[in-house]
Structure formats: C-alpha cells, structure tokens
Amino acid sequence: MSKINKIAVFTSGGDAPGMNACIRAVVRTGIHFGCEMVGIKQGYQGMIDENFIPMNRHSVSNIMQLGGTILKTARCLEFRTEEGMEKAYQNLKKQGIQALVAIGGDGTFTGAERFSNKYDIPVVCVPGTIDNDLYGSDFTLGFDTATNTVIEAIDKIRDTAESHDRLFFIEVMGRDAGCIALRAGIAGGAEAIMLPEKDTAIEDLISTLEHGAANLKSSSIVIVAEGDKNGGAYNVAKRVKEKFDYYDTKVTILGHLQRGGSPSSFDRILGSRMGFAAVKALLAGQTRKMVGLHGNNIALTDLREALSGHEFKLEDDLMEMSSILA
Numbered sequence: 210m211s212k213i214n215k216i217a218v219f220t221s222g223g224d225a226p227g228m229n230a231c232i233r234a235v236v237r238t239g240i241h242f243g244c245e246m247v248g249i250k251q252g253y254q255g256m257i258d259e260n261f262i263p264m265n266r267h268s269v270s271n272i273m274q275l276g277g278t279i280l281k282t283a284r285c286l287e288f289r290t291e292e293g294m295e296k297a298y299q300n301l302k303k304q305g306i307q308a309l310v311a312i313g314g315d316g317t318f319t320g321a322e323r324f325s326n327k328y329d330i331p332v333v334c335v336p337g338t339i340d341n342d343l344y345g346s347d348f349t350l351g352f353d354t355a356t357n358t359v360i361e362a363i364d365k366i367r368d369t370a371e372s373h374d375r376l377f378f379i380e381v382m383g384r385d386a387g388c389i390a391l392r393a394g395i396a397g398g399a400e401a402i403m404l405p406e407k408d409t410a411i412e413d414l415i416s417t418l419e420h421g422a423a424n425l426k427s428s429s430i431v432i433v434a435e436g437d438k439n440g441g442a443y444n445v446a447k448r449v450k451e452k453f454d455y456y457d458t459k460v461t462i463l464g465h466l467q468r469g470g471s472p473s474s475f476d477r478i479l480g481s482r483m484g485f486a487a488v489k490a491l492l493a494g495q496t497r498k499m500v501g502l503h504g505n506n507i508a509l510t511d512l513r514e515a516l517s518g519h520e521f522k523l524e525d526d527l528m529e530m531s532s533i534l535a
C-alpha cells in the first residue's frame with residue numbers, strides 16, 4: 210500500500226458538540242505525522258461541489274470550545290447516487306486526497322462504507338451524534354454535552370413546576386434511542402421516563418404519578434423520549450390529562466437547543482482521542498473502520514459490523530433503578 214500523505218476530514222449528518230475538538234485533533238495529528246490536511250465543507254455535498262479548504266495548525270486554533278462544526282454539515286441526496294459518488298471521487302482525485310476521516314452518524318458511515326468499497330479509498334469514521342445509538346462505542350461524540358443540556362433544562366423546569374404544583378412533560382431528542390432520556394431522567398430526578406426501548410402504558414404512568422401525589426409530591430416531571438411509542442410529549446400529556454384532570458399539566462419540547470452549546474470536558478477529550486486515533490489508524494493501513502470507546506480504551510470496529518444492526522441496549526442497572534429512585 211502506498212504511503213498516505215494527504216488526508217481530508219469532514220462532518221456529515223446532524224451536528225454534535227465535540228466535532229470541532231475532533232477536527233482539531235485530526236488536523237494536528239495528520240500534520241504531526243507529515244501529512245497535508247484538507248477540510249471538506251458540508252460533508253458529502255462539499256465533495257461533490259469541490260468545497261475543499263487547506264487546513265494547517267492555525268485553521269483549528271480556538272475551536273475546541275465551540276459547539277456545532279466549523280466545517281459545516283449537510284444531508285446530501287446526490288451522494289447516494291452512483292453519479293454523485295463518481296463526481297465526489299473525481300474531485301478527491303484532482304485534489305490528491307488519499308484518505309478520509311468522516312465524522313457523523315450511521316448514514317454517514319453507510320455512505321463512507323459504500324464509497325470506500327467502490328473506489329478503494331481508505332476511510333476511518335468517528336461516531337459523532339448526540340443520540341449515542343451506534344454499535345461499537347460506549348459513547349458517541351456529543352451525547353454527554355446533550356445530556357448535560359437536558360439536565361440543566363430539567364433543573365430549571367423543576368423550579369417552576371415546584372412553585373406551581375405542576376406536572377411537566379419534557380420531550381427530549383434521541384431518535385429511536387432512549388439514551389439521553391434515561392440518563393437525563395435519572396440525573397434530573399424525573400418521576401417517570403418514557404423510552405422507545407420499553408413500552409409504558411398510559412395507565413401505568415398514571416398510577417406512578419398518583420403514587421407520587423399520594424406521597425405528597427407537589428410537582429412531577431415526566432421525560433418523554435422522542436422515539437417513545439406513545440407518540441410524543443403532547444400526546445402523552447393529553448392522554449394523562451383526560452384521566453388525571455385535576456393536575457395542571459404543561460409540555461416542553463426541548464428541540465434543537467439540545468444539539469448546541471460548548472462541549473463538555475468529556476466530549477472535548479473524546480473528540481480529541483477519536484480524531485487522534487482515526488488518523489493513526491489510517492496511517493497504519495486501516496480502512497473501513499469506526500473508532501470507538503470500549504471501557505476506557507479506544508478500539509476499532511469494522512464499519513460493516515458497526516452498521517450491521519446489532520441492537521443497541523440501554524444499561525440494565527440504569528433501567529432498573531430509574532423507577533426505584535424516582
């Protein structure tokens with residue numbers, strides 16, 4: 210295999226706090242090992258539109274603390290087509306780019322796996338998504354910051370809930386995974402947590418809330434994961450209100466504020482470790498791998514395995530304690 214001396218990095222799919230720390234690590238690690246580094250703006254779209262920028266140590270100064278991604282991100286339909294991929298490949302070839310670091314979620318990985326297989330261009334992926342729903346890493350980049358943001362919101366809502374004796378339903382992100390909901394719910398002292406991974410009947414939720422009321426709880430917070438099968442916080446609140454009408458109920462959808470903000474120390478370190486490991490893996494001849502965290506160690510997983518639909522499971526102890534501690 211010929212030596213890699215020009216590497217490009219890009220972010221794709223949804224943005225996540227910590228992506229900038231990862232970009233910084235990729236660029237500085239590559240430069241350290243003698244590579245020329247390039248940033249691709251707006252993910253796969255930038256590959257097609259030739260949106261390439263040369264990166265040096267200075268290009269990534271003072272970005273560690275920033276949320277979002279300095280390289281921007283995009284969802285690109287054209288890259289899903291054979292023609293789009295061919296255009297992207299020709300543009301990379303013109304630039305002399307020999308390897309890629311892709312930071313994103315499972316869609317980004319699927320594109321990277323197809324592209325790398327078709328054109329034999331080495332690629333290593335970093336799991337950057339707040340949802341924490343990828344097989345092969347205990348944590349994804351951005352999950353910790355997003356969970357902290359949700360906890361801060363719960364604490365604030367608790368103040369007003371307590372003052373008015375209200376029942377709040379707070380809907381949090383996570384797509385089909387309840388990782389953010391479960392952890393934020395436990396850390397925020399929620400009375401109940403509705404998860405996609407566990408069906409909760411409205412009748413059971415009501416009896417939990419009635420039990421709380423009988424124990425003189427003056428306010429209650431229910432965390433509803435966006436993927437919960439009851440159809441979202443408004444729906445849950447409406448159905449609870451129908452049977453529990455003496456409670457003053459309110460709904461808060463936290464929405465996109467969960468994606469923003471300065472990354473936590475955990476995400477800054479994780480992004481740095483993953484970016485560093487991704488470049489080292491490429492230079493060691495690895496390809497079609499995902500960098501992940503296992504225990505407290507960095508480990509590589511085949512992209513195909515990471516994507517093969519191994520079910521992501523929530524921690525048993527967290528699941529068990531969530532109702533006991535509430």
Ligand code: ATP
Nearest residue numbers: 222223253284285288289313314315316317320338
């Ligand atoms: P998040 O988890 O935050 O949504 P993601 O990486 O899963 O991030 P997607 O929008 O699913 O986000 O995927 C990002 C991009 O990856 C898509 O816009 C598309 O350009 C590319 N992509 C996804 N699936 C494929 C595919 N089957 N073939 C080629 N490219 C793909």
